[in-house]
Structures are given as C-alpha cells and as structure tokens.
Amino acid sequence: MRLVALGGVVGILALPALAQGEDISRFIQQLDPSCRHVSAVNYKSPALVQPRSGRVFFTTGTLQRTPYQKGQCLPAHVQTPTVSLVFLDRKTNALPLLRHRSVVFLQYVTPLAFSPDGRFLVLRVDRSNGLDLYSTLDVIDTERQFLPLHLPICPDATFGASFQGFVADHRIQVRCLTGEENSTQVWDLRRRTSL
Secondary structure (H helix, E strand, O other): OEEEEEEOOOOEEEOOOOOHHHHHHHHHHHOOOOOOOOEEEEEEOOOEEOOOOOOEEEEEEEEEEOOEOOOEOOOOOEEEEEEEEEEEOOOEEEEEOOOOOEOOOEEEEEEEEEOOOOOEEEEEEEEEOOOOEEEEEEEEEOOOOOEEOOOOOOOOOOOEEEEEEEEEOOEEEEEEOOOOOOEEEEEEOOOOEEO
C-alpha cells in the first residue's frame, strides 16, 4: 500500500494491509504536527479480483487535517473528503462511497472479500476521530448499481465488527467486538436481515 501526503507534509509510506487501525494511527502522525498548514494523505487499498468477471476492485481516498485557530493542533479536527470504489472493466470506473463529506472522522476503506458468486463485496471501514479507533463493515451489491447495503452490523459493539467470512453465497458471519464478550452474527445479504 502507498500513502502519499500532500500539503504541509510530503512523503511515501509503505504500510502493511493488515491492522488498518494501526495504519490510521501512523497516518495521523505523518500529518503536519504544527497544524500550520492543511495536510492530506491520498491512499489506495490493496486490490481484489471479482470471481467470474475478473474485474479488479480497490478503494482510493483522501484523509485530511486542517489547522484550528492560530495553528492549534486538535487531533479530532480531521476529515475524509473522498472515498471511492474503483474497478477496472475495459476502463476505470470510480464510484463515490460516502454520501456526505465526513468532517468528523478519518475513514480508511478496504475491500475484504467477494462472495463466492461475486455479487457481494465486503468492505471494512476503519474510522478515527484522531483519538479513538473503530471498525465497521459495509457490503456492496454489485448487481444493484454497486449500492452499499448499510446494514446495522453490531450496532452496540464498543469496538465495531470483524468479518469472519462467507458461510454461503449470500450470507456472512461477523464478530461483534465488545471488549469483554465477542458475539457472532450471521447476515443474509439478499434479505438484508440478521439470522
């Protein structure tokens, strides 16, 4: 993975594709520490190949921190102006994933896995306000205009959710990260319901 900082700080970072929460922490440390300038990082996730079609999918995004009153540096003054799902299919197609510009969180989106039939794409969304880290999951339906399903996966979990895998073409298993007891959920993606 390659992260390139723009604005006040310029550099290239090689970070592992695992433990994205750690990547966000490292990213925050690479921003302009004086907060005198707007600093931003563009990222590109590792790519996945869709079963049956052979299309290559990855995400790109921009993470940014802006100065706050006379150069004061507040960790939570961060935003994610853009995140796109990109796929190569005779031409490059970019689909925005954020409905609205996030002005509170850094959001690092990574494609995790396709369903065996290639219809559903699971995304991990690592979020940070500059202080706390939280991971959620979202699912893209490639047969319905690449719309995110926005399922309420583990809504009460303190630390978010972890993808465990597909248990059928249209069912995923997730682990809710609560800190003490980690419960498991199975979701039917066609019906958009928890079982």
